[in-house]
Amino acid sequence: xxxxxxxxxxxxxxxxxxxxxxxxxxxxxxxxxxxxxxxxxxxxxxxxxxxxxxxxxxxxxxxxxxxxxxxxxxxxxxxxxxxxxxxxxxxxxxxxxxxxxxxxxxxxxxxxxxxxxxxxxxxxxxxxxxxxxxxxxxxxxxxxxxxxxxxxxxxxxxxxxxxxxxxxxxxxxxxxxxxxxxxxxxxxxxxxxxxxxxxxxxxxxxxxxxxxxxxxxxxxxxxxxxxxxxxxxxxxxxxxxxxxxxxxxxxxxxxxxxxxxxxxxxxxxxxxxxxxxxxxxxxxxxxxxxxxxxxxxxxxxxxxxxxxxxxxxxxxxxxxxxxxxxxxxxxxxxxxxxxxxxxxxxxxxxxxxxxxxxxxxxxxxxxxxxxxxxxxxxxxxxxxxx
Amino acid sequence: xxxxxxxxxxxxxxxxxxxxxxxxxxxxxxxxxxxxxxxxxxxxxxxxxxxxxxxxxxxxxxxxxxxxxxxxxxxxxxxxxxxxxxxxxxxxxxxxxxxxxxxxxxxxxxxxxxxxxxxxxxxxxxxxxxxxxxxxxxxx
Numbered sequence: 029x030x031x032x033x034x035x036x037x038x039x040x041x042x043x044x045x046x047x048x049x050x051x052x053x054x055x056x057x058x059x060x061x062x063x064x065x066x067x068x069x070x071x072x073x074x075x076x077x078x079x080x081x082x083x084x085x086x087x088x089x090x091x092x093x094x095x096x097x098x099x100x101x102x103x104x105x106x107x108x109x110x111x112x113x114x115x116x117x118x119x120x121x122x123x124x125x126x127x128x129x130x131x132x133x134x135x136x137x138x139x140x141x142x143x144x145x146x147x148x149x150x151x152x153x154x155x156x157x158x159x160x161x162x163x164x165x166x167x168x169x170x171x172x173x174x175x176x177x178x179x180x181x182x183x184x185x186x187x188x189x190x191x192x193x194x195x196x197x198x199x200x201x202x203x204x205x206x207x208x209x210x211x212x213x214x215x216x217x218x219x220x221x222x223x224x225x226x227x228x229x230x231x232x233x234x235x236x237x238x239x240x241x242x243x244x245x246x247x248x249x250x251x252x253x254x255x256x257x258x259x260x261x262x263x264x265x266x267x268x269x270x271x272x273x274x275x276x277x278x279x280x281x282x283x284x285x286x287x288x289x290x291x292x293x294x295x296x297x298x299x300x301x302x303x304x305x306x307x308x309x310x311x312x313x314x315x316x317x318x319x320x321x322x323x324x325x326x327x328x329x330x331x332x333x334x335x336x337x338x339x340x341x342x343x344x345x346x347x348x349x350x351x352x353x354x355x356x357x358x359x360x361x362x363x364x365x366x367x368x369x370x371x372x373x374x375x376x377x378x379x380x381x382x383x384x385x386x387x388x389x390x391x392x393x394x395x396x397x398x399x400x401x402x403x404x405x406x407x408x409x410x411x412x413x414x
Numbered sequence: 415x416x417x418x419x420x421x422x423x424x425x426x427x428x429x430x431x432x433x434x435x436x437x438x439x440x441x442x443x444x445x446x447x448x449x450x451x452x453x454x455x456x457x458x459x460x461x462x463x464x465x466x467x468x469x470x471x472x473x474x475x476x477x478x479x480x481x482x483x484x485x486x487x488x489x490x491x492x493x494x495x496x497x498x499x500x501x502x503x504x505x506x507x508x509x510x511x512x513x514x515x516x517x518x519x520x521x522x523x524x525x526x527x528x529x530x531x532x533x534x535x536x537x538x539x540x541x542x543x544x545x546x547x548x549x550x551x552x553x554x
Contacts, residue, residue: 147489147490150487150489157424159425159429160426160429160455162424162433163455163513164513166420166422166547167501167514167515167547168485168488168490168493168501169501170487170488172487173483173488173501176483176485177481177501178481180482180483180526181480184481184526225487226484226486227486227487228484228485228486228501229483229484229485230483274503274511274513281480281481281503402513
């Protein structure tokens with residue numbers, strides 16, 4: 029039997045906090061685990077597969093997390109490929125369950141980046157003594173700077189306009205205004221984005237994701253078992269992973285991991301781009317959305333500026349994107365990938381109130397980890413309901 | 415823009431040839447003797463064919479700006495005081511693309527495709543190492 033559709037997301041939970049100076053990462057993960065297990069109608073005693081990552085978990089972090097939760101899982105996976113990690117975890121969990129290595133997997137994330145004043149985009153990592161990092165750190169590489177170089181190239185080569193990138197931020201904010209949990213809910217205009225200060229040209233402050241605390245959890249099990257649980261199973265129909273870097277042969281900076289991962293995921297699911305009802309894509313910056321949609325194949329590379337314009341990626345448009353408001357407006361604790369699968373799941377279960385995409389049956393979630401323009405990872409999921 | 419003293423470079427045996435070359439005013443790249451691939455960053459094997467038979471050579475130092483960003487915010491010292499500065503990828507004549515800074519001109523004058531040449535900032539160090547940071551400036 030194929031992996032496509034064999035396993036499902038049976039429960040999800042997005043931690044409501046956006047500011048948690050009184051909590052630890054593991055505490056947020058544990059509270060999220062409880063939430064997702066309640067959602068599925070399971071308990072912690074059912075869990076025999078543990079997956080997790082955070083910005084501070086070290087080499088043995090997943091073992092420490094098991095200790096914190098008093099879990100003795102049969103399968104553990106602390107893969108950390110940046111913000112896309114959790115979409116890869118869902119894939120790995122499905123593969124492990126399908127292979128009979130565990131039965132109920134939980135994927136966990138927690139972060140207190142905001143309350144601990146972590147300058148995620150504009151000031152980390154210059155103290156490294158790693159010789160490999162010396163090709164970046166003496167130059168003050170920032171996360172926003174690497175993405176800005178992608179935006180600059182896109183604009184120069186294809187005439188993409190700052191207004192088109194700004195519309196992405198405006199659209200995410202409109203979605204956030206319909207999400208009671210979102211951090212930034214006051215609508216903004218294209219002019220607001222363009223008149224916000226430049227952080228790393230051509231990206232303005234409002235082209236950048238916010239920084240928040242937060243976390244979440246996802247429960248994965250076999251589709252057969254999920255059918256007997258509390259919520260409608262959201263089937264994992266396709267998955268793919270990739271790594272993309274600026275090395276030998278100097279690949280084009282506008283080629284993202286989303287291309288390789290997306291092709292595999294769509295191929296496995298056996299669905300077309302035109303079949304997709306909504307997309308959840310990592311929006312660290314506005315350019316990330318534009319470039320991801322191109323590389324996932326929703327439009328040609330170079331046509332992203334037009335594709336995101338005219339309300340096309342808003343609720344009610346051709347391809348609604350990031351209905352929760354994304355990292356640009358809802359929450360961004362540093363590794364946002366888990367929220368892509370959580371919101372996609374809620375949308376496919378029809379639980380999203382004002383921001384619900386009508387009759388949503390098929391969603392794509394794509395996470396980007398690391399820094400686009402330097403080295404990054406990609407992980408894609410195609411999720412669907414019957 | 416304030417004059418920026420770049421943070422200290424840390425080298426391994428694989429990478430020190432690049433930084434020592436820079437201290438001599440040379441842009442040093444690696445070529446594989448087995449498959450002729452020119453590569454950067456330097457490493458102990460050819461990343462195309464995994465041969466260990468590599469040579470260092472002095473590149474022309476000429477290239478063009480592949481893409482860039484004028485950085486207006488970076489809280490980390492010493493960059494905070496140097497904003498706005500231009501971080502860029504330079505496409506070298508020999509093939510590899512190098513992450514660098516563009517210096518010696520107004521940040522607003524930098525354009526994709528602009529011809530540039532390597533420029534070296536020697537590091538003042540107390541550990542006996544002779545290293546320089548590679549930047550690029552407008553050609554001519």
